[in-house]
Amino acid sequence: xxxxxxxxxxRPYDPADLSSLAFWSGTAADRERVFAELRRExxxxxxxxxxxxxxxxxxxxxFWAVVRHADLVEVTRRHEDFVSGxxxxxxxxxxxxxxxGQGFIAMDPPRHTKVRRLLxxxxxxxxMARIGDRIEANARRIVDDIAGKGEVDVVxxxxxxxxxxxICDMVxxxxxxxxxxxxxxxxxxxxxxxxxxxxxxxxxxxxxxxHTMREVATELIAERRAExxxxxxxxLVQAEVDGERLTDDEIVSxxxxxxxxxxxxxxxxxxxxxxxxxxHPEQREWLRADLDGRMxxxxxxxxxxxxxxxxxxxxxxxxxELGGRSITExxxxxxxYASANWDTDVFTAPERFDLSRSPNxxxxxxxxxxxxxxxxxxxRRQLAALFREVLTRLPDFEVVGEPVYSxxxxxxxxxxxxxxxxxxx
Amino acid sequence: xxxxxxxxKCSSLGMxxxxxxxxxxxxxxxxxxxxxxxxxxxxxxxxxxxxxxxPTGALxxxx
Numbered sequence: 001x002x003x004x005x006x007x008x009x010x011r012p013y014d015p016a017d018l019s020s021l022a023f024w025s026g027t028a029a030d031r032e033r034v035f036a037e038l039r040r041e042x043x044x045x046x047x048x049x050x051x052x053x054x055x056x057x058x059x060x061x062x063f064w065a066v067v068r069h070a071d072l073v074e075v076t077r078r079h080e081d082f083v084s085g086x087x088x089x090x091x092x093x094x095x096x097x098x099x100x101g102q103g104f105i106a107m108d109p110p111r112h113t114k115v116r117r118l119l120x121x122x123x124x125x126x127x128m129a130r131i132g133d134r135i136e137a138n139a140r141r142i143v144d145d146i147a148g149k150g151e152v153d154v155v156x157x158x159x160x161x162x163x164x165x166x167i168c169d170m171v172x173x174x175x176x177x178x179x180x181x182x183x184x185x186x187x188x189x190x191x192x193x194x195x196x197x198x199x200x201x202x203x204x205x206x207x208x209x210x211h212t213m214r215e216v217a218t219e220l221i222a223e224r225r226a227e228x229x230x231x232x233x234x235x236l237v238q239a240e241v242d243g244e245r246l247t248d249d250e251i252v253s254x255x256x257x258x259x260x261x262x263x264x265x266x267x268x269x270x271x272x273x274x275x276x277x278x279x280h281p282e283q284r285e286w287l288r289a290d291l292d293g294r295m296x297x298x299x300x301x302x303x304x305x306x307x308x309x310x311x312x313x314x315x316x317x318x319x320x321e322l323g324g325r326s327i328t329e330x331x332x333x334x335x336x337y338a339s340a341n342w343d344t345d346v347f348t349a350p351e352r353f354d355l356s357r358s359p360n361x362x363x364x365x366x367x368x369x370x371x372x373x374x375x376x377x378x379x380r381r382q383l384a385a386l387f388r389e390v391l392t393r394l395p396d397f398e399v400v401g402e403p404v405y406s407x408x409x410x411x412x413x414x415x416x417x418x419x420x421x422x423x424x425x
Numbered sequence: 426x427x428x429x430x431x432x433x434k435c436s437s438l439g440m441x442x443x444x445x446x447x448x449x450x451x452x453x454x455x456x457x458x459x460x461x462x463x464x465x466x467x468x469x470x471x472x473x474x475x476x477x478x479x480p481t482g483a484l485x486x487x488x
Contacts, residue, residue: 077482113436117455120437124451368480370436377443 008061008328014038014045018065018336021051021192024409028307028338035067035339043068044323050090050409054191054202057092063313063332064325069343069363071323072335075314076367082314082333083108084371089189089313090334090409097206099249103257105371111241112370118239118246119254120374122170122232128377131170135378138165139385143393147424154399154417159270160263162386166378167262171255172224172231177216184209185259189410196406196415210256217255221248232258264411265308266379269364270386271403271414272306276353277387278399278419283355288391295384298355302383304362305353307338310412312366337363338412394421427463427487428472432456434483441484444475457483 016034017023023031038045045067049060066072075082085108087098098106104115121127128135142161146152164182173181187209191202220233228234236251246254277284287298316331327333340363342350347357365373373379390397399419406413428448435457441449445468448461464472469486476484 113433117437119455120439121451121453121455124437124439125443125446126439126450366480370481372436372438372480374438377439 006326008331011046011062013048013062014042014065016042016045016047019048019050021407024192025407027405028412031338032342035336035342038065038067039339039343043071044325046325052091054091054206055093060092060332063090063334064322064327066322066333066335067339067343068323069340069346069361069367072337072340072363073367075322075333075335076363076369076371078320079108079370081317081320081327083317084112084314086315087313090311090332094203097210099253103254105257105261109370114241115250115254116370116374118235118241119232119258122235123374123378125377128381132381134169135166135381136385138162138169139382139389141165142386143389147393150423151418151420154274154419155267155271155414156416158274158386158390159267159414162270162382163263163266163379166266166382167258167375170232170378171258171262172229172233173216173220177220181213181216181259182263184212185256185263188256188260189264190406190408190413192408193406193413193415195404213256213259214252217252218248220255221251261373262375262378264413265373265375266382268308268412268414269303269306269379269383271417272308272412273302273383273387274390274397274419275399275403275414275417276302276305277391278397280353283353284391287355287387288395291388291391294355295388296380297358297360298387299380299383300360300362301353301355301357302387303364303379304341304347304357304360306412307341307362307364308412309364309410310338311336311409312371335367340367393424397421426466426469426472428459428461428476429485429487430457430459431483431485434481435479436481436483438480440478440480441475444478445471448472449475 016038045065047062047065049062066075084106088106104112142158146157164178168178186196187206190196191206221237224234224237239246287294312335314333316327316329318329320327365376397419399417401418403417404415406415437451437455437457439451442451448464450458450460452458472486476486
C-alpha cells in the first residue's frame, strides 16, 4: 500500500483523543479502550498536539501514534529514519531542559554508540552478578524497616527506596544526597501531576529540579576528580570519547538520565507489581510455591503489566513510510508501550495477569534497537529480590483501598498506595 | 558454526551474555568479546537464542 504524503498543516486529525490532559488523567483501562480501537482500525494515526502546559511551541502541529506491537518494534529498530536527537518525550521542551536530563537517550549514532558504551560495562550480566548480593541486601533492608509495622505506604517505604539505593550505589551517590536526588528526578516525568507539584508552576519547578541535580552532580564530580572511587561517576570523570574527556555538562546530563531512568521506572514496576500480586492471590500463591523456578518469568509478566514508561518519541529524519502511512521529515512519532503490551496479535488474553505467560515479548524495556533499556537486567534483579523478600516474609501482604495514580503521559505512576500485613514477629 | 559480531552495531547490553556467559562477555571497556567464536555444534540452539536476544542485530551465525 502506498500512501500519498499530505503536508503536515493539512493533515486531518484522528478523532480518537490521545492528546488531552483528561485522557492522561484517566485510568490505564480507559486508555486501553482507545488504544484497542486504534490497533484494530487505524494503527498509525495522526493526532492534534498534546495538551502541553509547559512550553508553547508554535511549530508543534501534532504527532503520529504508533500503537501496534509490530509497528513499535519497527520504529525502534529504524533508528536512521526515526531519530532521538530532537527529543524523546511528547512535548516540545526548552533546549536547556533537554540538555540537562536526557543524556545519551536523546542522542543518535555515532555519538550515542560511543557514549553509551562508556556506561554499558556497568550494567552487564557479569557486573550485575557482582553486585547481586548488594541488590539483595538493599531489598532485605527495605523489608527489615517495614516488617514490624503492619501497615505502610508502599510507594514511600518500598517502591521509591528500592531503585534509589541500587542506582545510587552504582553511580556513587552518598546517603546524604539520595532522597533529594530521587525526589527531584521525579519532576522530569511528573510535572503534570498535582500531588507532586503542590501548586508549583511547572517550567519553574522543572528548572529548579534541574538546578538541584546539577549542584549535587557538580559537587560529586569534583570529589571524584580529587579522589577516584569504584563507581560510575568516577568512570564518567575518567572516560574519553574520541580522545576527549567528557565535559562537566555532559556528565551532569548523564547523571540526570541515570537518576530519572534508574529511579522512576523500577519504582512504578514495584508498586504495580505488589498491587497485582495482592489483587491476584491465586497467582501469588502459584509463585510462592516455587520462587526459584518461577520468579524470572513472573518478573517479565509484572513488567509487562506495569509498563512503567507509557510513551517515547522519535522524530522522522526523512520522508518515509510506516504502516502504510506517509511520514514527513520532522514529524513527531510517539510509541505507546502499554498499547503494544496489550496487542492481541502478540499476547493471548493480555488483560489477564498471568505469571506463567511464555513467551512474553513485552516492550517495557523497549522494542529492541540501539536505545534498548540499559538497566533492564538491573531492574529485573531488583524486582526479583524485592518480591522474593515480601512474599517470603510478609505472605499476607495486601493492598487496601484505591492507589493514587499520577497524571502524565510518560511514567505510569503510582503516587501512594497503602498495604497491610501481619507484622513480622 | 561461527559467531560473527558486528562491533559497529553492538550496544554492549550483554543480552547474549545473559544467555551464554561462557561464549559472550562484555569487558570492562564496554566492548563485547567472543570467548568462543566457534562453539560446538551441540550448542546451536542456545547460540540461536543468544543471537535472537540481541536488540541491535549485531550477531549472526555462520555455518
